[in-house]
Amino acid sequence: MAANASAISLPARARKRDEEAELVRLAQSGEEAAFEELIRRHQQRVFGLVNGILRRREDVEDVVQQVFLKVFVSLKRFDLRAAFSTWLYKITVNECWDYLRKKKVRPLVYETDLSEDQISRLDGAASAERPPENPARRAEVQDILDQLLDGLPERDRELLVLKEVEGFSVQELAEILNVNVNTIKVRLFRTRARLMDLYRHRLNVDSSHPAAKGRVKSDGSGI
Amino acid sequence: MEAEFNKPACLQFEALLEDHLTGELSNADAAKLADHLESCVACTSALENVAPSVDLLRALSPAADPGPGFSRIMMARIRQELSKLNEQKSIWQPFVSLAWRFAATATLALAVLVTFDAVRHNNNPDMAYVRPSESRELFPDPARIPANRDEVLMMVAETNHGK
Numbered sequence: 001m002a003a004n005a006s007a008i009s010l011p012a013r014a015r016k017r018d019e020e021a022e023l024v025r026l027a028q029s030g031e032e033a034a035f036e037e038l039i040r041r042h043q044q045r046v047f048g049l050v051n052g053i054l055r056r057r058e059d060v061e062d063v064v065q066q067v068f069l070k071v072f073v074s075l076k077r078f079d080l081r082a083a084f085s086t087w088l089y090k091i092t093v094n095e096c097w098d099y100l101r102k103k104k105v106r107p108l109v110y111e112t113d114l115s116e117d118q119i120s121r122l123d124g125a126a127s128a129e130r131p132p133e134n135p136a137r138r139a140e141v142q143d144i145l146d147q148l149l150d151g152l153p154e155r156d157r158e159l160l161v162l163k164e165v166e167g168f169s170v171q172e173l174a175e176i177l178n179v180n181v182n183t184i185k186v187r188l189f190r191t192r193a194r195l196m197d198l199y200r201h202r203l204n205v206d207s208s209h210p211a212a213k214g215r216v217k218s219d220g221s222g223i
Numbered sequence: 224m225e226a227e228f229n230k231p232a233c234l235q236f237e238a239l240l241e242d243h244l245t246g247e248l249s250n251a252d253a254a255k256l257a258d259h260l261e262s263c264v265a266c267t268s269a270l271e272n273v274a275p276s277v278d279l280l281r282a283l284s285p286a287a288d289p290g291p292g293f294s295r296i297m298m299a300r301i302r303q304e305l306s307k308l309n310e311q312k313s314i315w316q317p318f319v320s321l322a323w324r325f326a327a328t329a330t331l332a333l334a335v336l337v338t339f340d341a342v343r344h345n346n347n348p349d350m351a352y353v354r355p356s357e358s359r360e361l362f363p364d365p366a367r368i369p370a371n372r373d374e375v376l377m378m379v380a381e382t383n384h385g386k
Contacts, residue, residue, distance in 0.1 A: 032298060039294040044286070051286035061289070068297050069304060141282045164280040170247075185238035192244070192273035193231075199279065 048166035232269035
């Protein structure tokens with residue numbers, strides 16, 4: 001998804017930004033249709049962002065609605081100096097963090113190691129070219145991965161999921177989180193390392209495990 | 224071998240290693256990283272350690288599309304919230320206007336009082352006011368400053384009697 005975003009040519013991006021600025025101006029002057037169009041354009045990304053942070057909690061849609069409500073109320077204060085999307089995503093991230101703080105949601109920690117059956121499913125997911133097609137099996141693998149992700153520090157997990165699952169680019173994440181691009185990359189790399197440590201620990205395998213070793217060779221020897 | 228996986232990568236190459244994993248490495252950086260990896264065991268093992276994460280995370284699916292109806296639902300919610308807000312405003316409106324009226328009346332009353340007091344002060348000749356020069360006439364001897372009200376009355380009586 002990130003690659004697609006960067007593939008858009010510069011003039012097209014500038015045109016899109018102008019168009020969006022015009023929509024924002026119309027919405028600021030009270031045009032409801034313009035605001036509805038802004039929602040339509042960004043709803044998928046906002047859902048992705050909220051889902052990436054809250055992770056399939058039932059309240060995702062409520063939080064998204066709250067975000068757009070806040071944006072509508074404070075739209076007149078938005079001065080168009082930054083891109084509308086950046087401003088919107090910042091509000092979204094703050095709303096998610098507020099939600100987590102208010103609910104005092106703690107990430108679940110799974111103490112037990114995974115079963116043999118879970119191990120083989122996860123191995124399959126790690127070595128597959130494409131994610132499993134069967135929805136039930138896919139959900140199962142996602143569940144196991146969720147257990148692994150829950151072992152990561154909250155903010156690092158959010159970053160990894162937003163980048164790898166929801167398709168936000170490093171540049172977008174840097175803008176949304178007000179952090180340097182290089183810092184984001186370093187944090188992502190370290191979080192991956194932590195995730196793989198958990199993966200190996202939970203699977204009770206060392207580097208000689210066929211699944212881990214096989215993937216390491218195929219992905220790490222690219223240079 | 225387990226210990227090798229725990230070796231941290233060189234700080235200045237971590238960002239490049241991340242770019243390499245996601246396929247976003249420029250040609251110049253790729254050459255620089257390749258040179259480094261030839262001689263750095265820590266970075267090579269760190270890269271090998273994290274490489275499977277790319278495939279692993281691919282198994283997670285992104286958020287489902289909320290569908291075309293979401294924006295309409297959202298606009299309906301916004302209208303509902305706005306009307307609620309207006310209702311709340313209209314409930315408090317009589318109290319707000321009453322409070323403004325009260326504040327205006329109080330200010331006016333205060334202004335009238337102050338003005339009246341100032342005018343009365345200027346026009347009342349009986350108002351006790353002693354200029355510094357007059358105090359010397361009343362009490363010519365600074366050594367005999369009256370200690371209480373009776374002494375003052377006595378001194379005034381003496382002064383008038385002398386006249």
